[in-house]
Amino acid sequence: VLRAGVLGASGYMGGEALRVLLEHPQVELAWATSRSPGPIDRFHPNLFGRGIRTIAPEEATPCDVVFLAVPTEVSLDAAARFLEAGCKVIDLGSAFRLRDRSSWEKTYGLVHSQWPLAEEAVYGIPELHQQDISKARLIANPGCFSSAVILGLAPLLRESLIESDPIVIDGLSGTTGAGAELSRPTHHPEIGNNLVAYNVVGHRHTLEMEQELSAVAGQPARIHFTSIYVPIVRGILSVCHGFPRGNLTRATALEALREFYRDAPFVSVYDLPAEPDGSWQYLPYPWVSAVVGTNHCQIGLDVDSQRGRIVVLSVLDSIGKGGAHVGVENMNLMFGLPRTCGLERLGTHP
Amino acid sequence: VLRAGVLGASGYMGGEALRVLLEHPQVELAWATSRSPGPIDRFHPNLFGRGIRTIAPEEATPCDVVFLAVPTEVSLDAAARFLEAGCKVIDLGSAFRLRDRSSWEKTYGLVHSQWPLAEEAVYGIPELHQQDISKARLIANPGCFSSAVILGLAPLLRESLIESDPIVIDGLSGTTGAGAELSRPTHHPEIGNNLVAYNVVGHRHTLEMEQELSAVAGQPARIHFTSIYVPIVRGILSVCHGFPRGNLTRATALEALREFYRDAPFVSVYDLPAEPDGSWQYLPYPWVSAVVGTNHCQIGLDVDSQRGRIVVLSVLDSIGKGGAHVGVENMNLMFGLPRTCGLERLGTHP
Amino acid sequence: VLRAGVLGASGYMGGEALRVLLEHPQVELAWATSRSPGPIDRFHPNLFGRGIRTIAPEEATPCDVVFLAVPTEVSLDAAARFLEAGCKVIDLGSAFRLRDRSSWEKTYGLVHSQWPLAEEAVYGIPELHQQDISKARLIANPGCFSSAVILGLAPLLRESLIESDPIVIDGLSGTTGAGAELSRPTHHPEIGNNLVAYNVVGHRHTLEMEQELSAVAGQPARIHFTSIYVPIVRGILSVCHGFPRGNLTRATALEALREFYRDAPFVSVYDLPAEPDGSWQYLPYPWVSAVVGTNHCQIGLDVDSQRGRIVVLSVLDSIGKGGAHVGVENMNLMFGLPRTCGLERLGTHP
C-alpha cells in the first residue's frame, strides 16, 4: 500500500486528488494540507463525515508519493524538498511542464529556481510517455486543455494526416477550470447565462501543446488556441480544426485514431452509427457530461472534404483525465501498479 | 455472484441501475432491455465502449434479481412473471408502494391486477424496514421525494418532537426527475432560466410519505407537499417545515437525528461548526451537489424558536439514494451481501 | 422632466435602476455614483457605449429624486442629507422598512440614527399604499421576497379566506439576489449544479411580511419563511402555503385575487385553461422567466381541498417588481406621472 500526500487540498484539483486517492485500493492517505487547517468538509462537502482534517503545509512529512496542487511558485521548492526526502512527486500544476527555460520564465513571470528538476520531469501523458513515466521521480502533469488537444491531435500528426501549421483550437471550459478562488467571471450572476472568452490569445497551455505535438509531428506545430468559459461546472471540450494533407476521409481519420488508441484504457474514439434513414438521431460526437468525474477522454471528429478541413472534438474533465485522475494514472505507472487501478469508475448519465 | 437484469434500461433510472450494477463487485449483468434494442450507448453515452447491447423485453430470461424501471402498468405483470419464475424483484417504479388499494387505484388511474403482490411487497427504505427487506421477494422501491422526506422527518416523528399535522414540504427537483421523455417543461429554453412548479397539490408521492410517516409517528401524518423543477440536472432538496411539540432547540433536534442514524451507513446529519466570529462562512446545510451519483442522503436543519418552527433539509439524488442506488442497497440486504457493497463511492465537488 | 440620481450604481440593484431610468421618457439622469468612479460599462456591460461615467458619492448634488442602492448604514445618513436638500428619496435598501424600532435595530444590528425618517417613510407597495406613496417624501422600497409574498397573500388575508397563522413560505431566488459581491455560495462551480439554502430561519424580510400582512389581515400574521438560492440568474418564486378558513375552492381563490388586482397594472393572476382532455399541457402556474427584467408580478395558485391547503405561487424579478422597477413605479406616483410610465416593457420568452 502506497502512502500518498496531497499538498494543497482545499482547491478543486487537490480535492479531486483526495477523492480519487481515498477510493484507490492500493493507497493510504498520509496527509492533506491547507493553509487554514481543519475539517476537510469545510472545503469539500462531498467528504463530509469522513473525519479527514487537513494539516498545515509545514507539517507534511515524507511519504511514498506527493501530489502538488499548489501555486506554481510554491511547487518549485516543494517538489525539491519532497524529492530530496525520497518521495516521488506528481506536480498537478505548471512548474515543470516546459522544456524551454526562457519560454517558461517568460510565460510564468518567474525565475525558475529548480531548472534541473524541470529537465528531469516527465510530461505526464501516459499515451505518449508511458515508459518514461514508469521510471520517473517527478511528473509534470499536463494542463487540462493540453491533455485534450494533444490526445485529440497526436494520432493525426504522427501519421502526417494533417498539417502541423496552422492548427486552430477553441477550448470550452467549465468553471471548475477557473479554480476555487472567487472571481468576477465565475460569479454566478455574471456567467450563469453567459460565455466568457479569456486568454483569447496567449493561453499558457499553448506552449505545452506545441512542445508535445511538435515532437509527435517531427516538425514544428503551430497552435492557435482560444479559451472560453461556459456555464457548465465541470469538463472541457476542445474543438480542434486541422487541414488535411491530401485526401482524407472521415473513415480514414477515425481509423487512425482507433489504431493509435487500440490499447489505451482511457481514451476512446466516440462514434455512433447513422440512423437507417440517414439522419443522426444520436449524435456521433462525444458528450463532455459523459466523462466528468472520470479518467476518460473521448474523441470524435468530422471532415469537410469539400473545403478541406478536419474537426477533432476532444472531451475530458479538467480535474479528471485532465488533472488529478491522470495524476493517479501516472502514480500507478511509477509504482508498478496496474495502470487502471482505482480509475475504472464509469461516468454518469445524465 | 448474482445475476441481475434491468427491465427498461433506456431511461434515466434504468441507466443508473445499470451503471451501479456494472460497478458492483458481486453482480454480473444478465441482461438489460429496451423497446428498441441495440447498443446501450445510444441511450447512455457514459457506457460508450462497453459493448453492452439491450435486448427486447420479451427475451429477458429469469435470473437472480430483476430491477424494473418501466411504466407502472408494465411493472404489474412483469413483477408477477419474474417472481413466478423464481427471481427476486425490485420495482423502481410505483406499482407496489401503497398499502391501500383504493388509494393506489385512484391515484394511478389503473385497476391493480396484482394486489396480493402489493400486499406482499416491502417498502424499500432500509433505515425503516431492514429486516423485512432482508426476507422479501419483492421490493417496492420508494419514490425519490418520499425517500428524502421520510428520512428527514422519521426521527423527529418517532420521538414526537414535532406535530404530525400539519407538515409542509416543498420538494425541489432536478430535471432528471422528469425522465428521459421529452416534454415542454424540461426543454432547455423553457427551464434553463426558470422554475417550474408542477403537482402543486396532489403529488403521488404524498401518499407514500403519509403512509410511512403515520406508521412511524403512531398517528396520522398530514403532508402538504408541493414540487418544483429547478434547472439542475440531478438531485433533489426537500424543505420540510414542521411545528415543534413543546420546546425544541436546534441541538436537541440534531441529536435526535444523529441518534436515529447512528449506525446508518448512508444517511448523515450535516452540520458545520460556526466560524469563530459567529458568522457562517461555511453553511451548516447540506448541498445536493455533494450527494449526486451516490447512495447518500444528507440532512440538516434549523429551528426558529421564536415563531415555533423546525425546518429539515434533506438532499439526495433522485436516481441515487432516491432510486437505483437504494434499489441495489435493498438487493444487498435481500441476498445477504454486505449492505454497502458496491455503494461506497464518494460524491464529487464541485 | 425629472432629474434623478442613483447613489450606488455599481451593484445589481443600482445598475437596474440606471437602466430603467435611462429608458424612462420623463427622466434625465442627474448622476450615478460608485466608490471607484469611472466608465459605467466596467460594472454593467449592457450600458457599454453610452458614455456614462460614475462620480464619487461625495460629488452627488441635489436633484428631484434620489435612488439609494447602498448598504443600510450608508442609506441612513444619505436619506437624511438628500431629504434636507429638498430631494425626494427612494431607498431601495432596508433602512426604513420596519415600523418597530427595536425589531429593526435587533435585526440589522445597528442603532437607527434617523428614526423619525423611518416613521415618516412609506412602505413602497403601490397595490397597498398608493395614496400614501403619492404624498411621500421618502419611500422604503420593499424587500424582494416581501413584495412577492405580500402581493401573493394580501387578497386572501384581506378577505379572511386563509388563516393568518401559520403561513409557511419557501422563497427561491436567483443569484442576482445575492448581489454583485463575490461569495462562495454564488461561485459558479459551487451553485451551478446546486441548491443553497440560507437564512433557513430568521430571514430579515420576514418582519416586513408580518408587518404588512398583519395590517391587511387585521390580526397578527405569522410567517414561516425559508430562502434558497437556485441556479437561475434573475427572478424569484415564492411558494406560499396557507390554510383555508372554511371551504375554499380554487375558483373562489382565483376570483379573490382577480378582484383585488382588477385595476392593478403590474400584477396579474396567471391561469391557463385545462386541455380538452383534462391534462395540463400548458401549466396553469406562472413562470418566473416571463417576468424577469420587468415590473410585473404574476400569481397563480392551487387548492388541496382534501387536506385543506392553498398554495400561492408568486413570481417577480428581485431587481424588477421586487426592486428597482417598483422603485420607479413609486417615483411615478410621487411626481404625479402616469403610474406605468417607463415601465411597460414586456418580458421575454424564452
Place this chain on the structure above:
Amino acid sequence: VLRAGVLGASGYMGGEALRVLLEHPQVELAWATSRSPGPIDRFHPNLFGRGIRTIAPEEATPCDVVFLAVPTEVSLDAAARFLEAGCKVIDLGSAFRLRDRSSWEKTYGLVHSQWPLAEEAVYGIPELHQQDISKARLIANPGCFSSAVILGLAPLLRESLIESDPIVIDGLSGTTGAGAELSRPTHHPEIGNNLVAYNVVGHRHTLEMEQELSAVAGQPARIHFTSIYVPIVRGILSVCHGFPRGNLTRATALEALREFYRDAPFVSVYDLPAEPDGSWQYLPYPWVSAVVGTNHCQIGLDVDSQRGRIVVLSVLDSIGKGGAHVGVENMNLMFGLPRTCGLERLGTHP
C-alpha cells in the same frame, strides 16, 4: 401606423417578432398565426394577459408587412402569396438567402419553387445593404450565425487586413437557437451540464457567410464553421479566427472595426481599458448576456502577433440582432421609418 402580421407566431422567432412589434410605436399588430389557434400565452407566457389570440394561417389577410417565421418550404409559397397581394415580406427563415440556386437546392433538399423571388430578395444586413433594403419588397433575413460572423469579419476583409482563406469559426449557441420543437440535444437533463457539437461541418449558414464575405472581400472567402450548443438559453458567440495579411496590431484592427461601424446604431466595438496595473480586471471582450433581447451586436478582438492570428469575438441574440429584431430594423428601412424606431431597448445586467 404600419399594420404587421406574423406568420408562425408559436415558435421562438415568431414570438420574439411579436414582442418587438407590440412594443413598436409605429406598428399595429394585424394578426399572428399558429397551426393550433388560441390564446398566445399558451406559447409565450411573457404575453400573458394581453388578450392576443392566434388565428389559423389560412385566415391571414394582406397587411403592410408580413414576417414569415415558418418552415422553409412554407415560406416559399407564403412569400409569393403575400407579395402578390401587395404586402412587403420579411422572411425570418432561409428560403431566399442564397444567390446560387443549385447550392440552395442541394443545401435545403428542396426544389426552389420561387426562384425569381430569391433573385429579387435583399439579404437583410443593414450594415452592408441599407440602400437595397430601403427599396426592397422582400427581405431574406440572415441566419443568426451569419449575422454574427459577417458583422465581425466584414471590416477586416474589406480592408484586406486578413486572408479570406482560410477563416476558422466556432459558433456557440444558446438552446433557443434550436427552436421550440422538442429534441434530445435540448432536453435539459442532456444539455444542462453539457456541450453538444452539431453541424460540425456543413452548417447551412456557412454558405451565407461565404456569399456575403466573398462579396465584401472581392475574392472568395472560405469559411470553416462549426457549431456547438451550450447551456445558455439565448445568445450566440462567434469565435472567428483569421490570419493577418502583413503586420496587424490589436489597435489597428480595433480602429478598422470602429471606422466601419462609426455610424452604425446597433454594432459596437467592445473594449475596456486595461487596469492601471496592467491586468484586465474587466475583460475587454463582449459578453453575450449584455445583448440578449436587443438588436445589438458587440464585437471584440485580440491579436497574437507572435504566431500571426487575429480572433474576432462577435455576440448577438439569435432571435434579436440575429433574427426578429434585425427583421424589424429592415422593416423600418423599408417603410422610411427611423432605423432605430422601436429597437432602442437596452440589454440587461446581470
